[in-house]
Amino acid sequence: MPIPSAGETRYFPTPERVAFEPDPAVELPSGAEVIVVGAGFVGAWAAYHLTRAGMRPLIIEANAPASGASGRLCGLALAGVGGHFARVNALVRASSGRSIAEYTCRSLDLLEAIDAELPGGIEWERCGSLDLLTDERQEAEGRAMAEIQRAEGLPVEMLSTEDVIAKAPALDAAQVRGAKWTPGDGQLNPFKLVYGLLEAAHRMGARSVRGVRVESVVARSGRVWGVETSHGVVQAGAVLLATNAWTPALVPSIAANLTPIREHVMVTERLPRVLRQGFETNHCNEYWRQEPTGELLIGGHAATDEGMGIGTYSTTARSEIAPQLARLLGRFHPSLRDARVVRVWAGLLDFASLEVPMAGALPASDGTPLPGGFLVCGLTGHGLPYSAILALLVSELISSGASRTLPLEPFDPQRYVGVAREPTWLAPFEGGLG
Numbered sequence: 001m002p003i004p005s006a007g008e009t010r011y012f013p014t015p016e017r018v019a020f021e022p023d024p025a026v027e028l029p030s031g032a033e034v035i036v037v038g039a040g041f042v043g044a045w046a047a048y049h050l051t052r053a054g055m056r057p058l059i060i061e062a063n064a065p066a067s068g069a070s071g072r073l074c075g076l077a078l079a080g081v082g083g084h085f086a087r088v089n090a091l092v093r094a095s096s097g098r099s100i101a102e103y104t105c106r107s108l109d110l111l112e113a114i115d116a117e118l119p120g121g122i123e124w125e126r127c128g129s130l131d132l133l134t135d136e137r138q139e140a141e142g143r144a145m146a147e148i149q150r151a152e153g154l155p156v157e158m159l160s161t162e163d164v165i166a167k168a169p170a171l172d173a174a175q176v177r178g179a180k181w182t183p184g185d186g187q188l189n190p191f192k193l194v195y196g197l198l199e200a201a202h203r204m205g206a207r208s209v210r211g212v213r214v215e216s217v218v219a220r221s222g223r224v225w226g227v228e229t230s231h232g233v234v235q236a237g238a239v240l241l242a243t244n245a246w247t248p249a250l251v252p253s254i255a256a257n258l259t260p261i262r263e264h265v266m267v268t269e270r271l272p273r274v275l276r277q278g279f280e281t282n283h284c285n286e287y288w289r290q291e292p293t294g295e296l297l298i299g300g301h302a303a304t305d306e307g308m309g310i311g312t313y314s315t316t317a318r319s320e321i322a323p324q325l326a327r328l329l330g331r332f333h334p335s336l337r338d339a340r341v342v343r344v345w346a347g348l349l350d351f352a353s354l355e356v357p358m359a360g361a362l363p364a365s366d367g368t369p370l371p372g373g374f375l376v377c378g379l380t381g382h383g384l385p386y387s388a389i390l391a392l393l394v395s396e397l398i399s400s401g402a403s404r405t406l407p408l409e410p411f412d413p414q415r416y417v418g419v420a421r422e423p424t425w426l427a428p429f430e431g432g433l434g
């Protein structure tokens with residue numbers, strides 16, 4: 001499938017609202033101190049951080065918590081954000097002098113802390129990750145990336161084939177030229193994370209409703225007044241949109257810079273422990289991890305999806321993708337060639353044209369920041385290393401008027417308003433199936 005050219009409008013399709021089944025039994029309050037729209041990682045973290053700051057958010061979710069991307073992902077937390085690191089870091093450094101690794105490592109620390117804090121934890125495991133490099137070109141790219149990441153304070157190590165096999169003896173040595181090893185990366189159970197955060201927020205005074213869709217953000221007298229929903233209007237002092245790829249339907253001014261992309265994950269039957277040390281990625285294009293219970297999850301932006309999944313709001317899983325992913329897994333791990341696939345699903349990524357997520361003040365219809373309005377979206381395939389820290393910084397902005405932990409300026413949505421940026425993620429978006 002050829003890569004579409006950047007001028008094609010299907011990168012930025014007509015925005016769609018998330019599909020949902022309205023729950024007629026829900027009764028909404030007439031007002032709330034702050035409304036959080038969406039109950040994925042971003043919404044759940046924001047509800048948690050806001051309640052810790054003494055606020056009582058109302059979380060409005062169209063479907064069930066974690067029914068969006070946060071319940072459909074593989075569950076890998078990569079502090080180096082895959083192949084995006086160098087480009088994102090350059091822009092973040094230009095606006096704050098900080099490394100993107102400061103933000104992503106902080107997210108991983110927050111995940112580790114919440115694992116200890118929540119009853120039952122989130123199955124957090126700081127297992128490390130092996131980015132497998134299969135040819136000379138990939139090895140050179142891996143080496144160059146390792147240098148950049150190390151210079152930015154992210155501990156990474158280049159491994160020879162022998163070193164890789166020592167860490168992961170089940171790998172076929174003939175397939176691997178080397179690997180980039182990131183020891184601080186981790187994996188977790190995403191449902192435990194979302195539901196655990198929401199339960200903690202509820203204990204501290206938050207309230208959630210589901211089966212209610214926000215249709216628009218209502219502004220009066222030049223600031224946020226509340227939201228219009230499928231179940232009537234609710235007044236609020238502040239509104240945070242945590243609505244992933246569906247955000248442009250509520251904020252048209254960012255639509256020219258946020259692309260929905262479909263991605264698949266498949267899961268095998270329970271298998272003996274194969275991945276002994278860390279999860280593995282195929283030059284960050286495909287990736288797999290093993291659950292503590294033995295199931296293996298493998299996902300990626302399969303190059304064989306229609307139009308590479310770019311620019312669609314459909315989450316229908318395509319039947320040809322799972323066999324491709326299974327073949328890839330069998331290529332790296334010959335012992336898994338006959339592993340049975342028990343489930344496959346698809347979800348939506350939200351790619352920001354310049355790869356830097358959007359977090360901060362909500363742009364009004366004329367593009368200027370709307371007081372009382374906030375958003376976090378454009379996590380560009382890396383919800384885990386971004387959501388905890390960005391939700392914290394935006395919650396600080398909402399509750400105290402300024403982000404304190406780290407500067408939020410690099411993620412100002414204004415970067416994307418009033419201009420259609422050429423997507424920088426296009427060229428590297430080539431897929432790695434083979």
Ligand SMILES: Cc1cc2nc3c(=O)[nH]c(=O)nc-3n(C[C@H](O)[C@H](O)[C@H](O)COP(=O)(O)OP(=O)(O)OC[C@H]3O[C@@H](n4cnc5c(N)ncnc54)[C@H](O)[C@@H]3O)c2cc1C
Pocket residue numbers: 017018037038039040041042043060061062063064065066067068069070071072073074075076077078212213214215242243244245246247262263264265299300346347348349376377379380381382383384385387
């Ligand atoms: C197949 C796949 C694999 C992935 N693998 C990884 C991985 O291994 N590691 C990683 O870090 N990231 C991964 N990602 C990316 C990660 O899942 C996302 O970045 C992250 O989950 C986004 O979180 P979110 O809260 O922004 O969005 P979501 O989890 O999608 O939550 C948004 C919520 O908003 C609700 N909503 C939307 N519009 C409205 C509305 N108008 N009114 C009310 N509710 C609304 C939706 O129903 C949804 O529940 C993967 C994604 C996919 C699809």
